[in-house]
Amino acid sequence: MGTQFWWFYDVMVGAVLLVCIFLSGRKGFMKGLVAALGLVIAAAAAFGISGAVADSIGGSAIKNGNAKKLEKCIDSSTFTDRYSAYLESMGYTIKVDKSKLENILDSDVQYDEAIAKYVNNINARKVEENDEILLEKIHEGYAVVIGDIAEEALNKFAAETAAETIRSDSSGMQELIPLLRDQENMRPAAGYIAEHYTSAAYETLISLIAYLTVFIVLGALIVFSANAFLGGRETSPTSVSSNMIGGIAGIVVAGTVILAIAVVVRLWAVMGSDEMLFFNNEAVEKSYVFKYFYEFAMNL
Secondary structure (H helix, E strand, O other): OOOHHHHHHHHHHHHHHHHHHHHHHHOOOOHHHHHHHHHHHHHHHHHHHHHHHHHHHHHHHHHHHHHHHHHHHOOOOHHHHHHHHHHOOOOOOOOOOOOHHHHHHHOOOOHHHHHHHOOOOOOOOOOOOHHHHHHHHHHHHHHHHHHHHHHHHHOHHHHHHHHHHHEEEEEEEEHHHHOOOOOOOHHHHHHHHHHHHHHHHHHHHHHOOOOOHHHHHHHHHHHHHHHHOOOOOOOOOHHHHHHHHHHHHHHHHHHHHHHHOOOOHHHHHHHHOOOOOOOOOHHHHHOOHHHHHHHHHHOO
């Protein structure tokens, strides 16, 4: 990722603001006000509709499709093999006995505590005195393994979403691990991952695309229709005051346009898995003004 272009976002905000003020000022009071109100309505409608569209389109069809892809990438030994490799990479100089780890995963126990106890006894000594640190590493292992599976089957954004979901709450692994250890059917495990760990990624993508589509189509329809109706009418008392009020309305127009640009940047960052030189979250966070618009896009 690169952050050297962070300044461009604030320069863009200034440029959009000036252009919108200038164009709205030229249109005058009535047309400038109509454009502002039209784009505000379009932005509000897009915000309200995008979530509903994401919930609808991102429902069972996409989840089922993802579950099928995930199912092809896992078998009953996938989690054990990858988690064993992770445990050996924690820096404790341990060699995991996969059969013992499998016994733990196939038992009706609290996996966190059982794995921590096993790791701390592999070398007949306690490898980590701080139990909280060890548990954090065990949870991170869940995130890494499930994230790797999601990336292999789906894409990097889905993998990052799955990993972050597990990092914030790993309790679901108590239910998922037995499914991953099923010797005959991987579909329940794949369905669980698709439902609880990767669905949010696709809902985000759909929501961003829906917002842009509704905002552009509805905004253009309202503004063009209103301008066609108004035609060349001039209703303000003086051209100077009309232009000034139109310029003020341009500030509102600029806000909605910058918001749409923030959604586009967010969409590109998501599609590039936040690793692109220009479109990445770290660069945006260094900006002074644009980051506040971007926070809205992050919540879609």
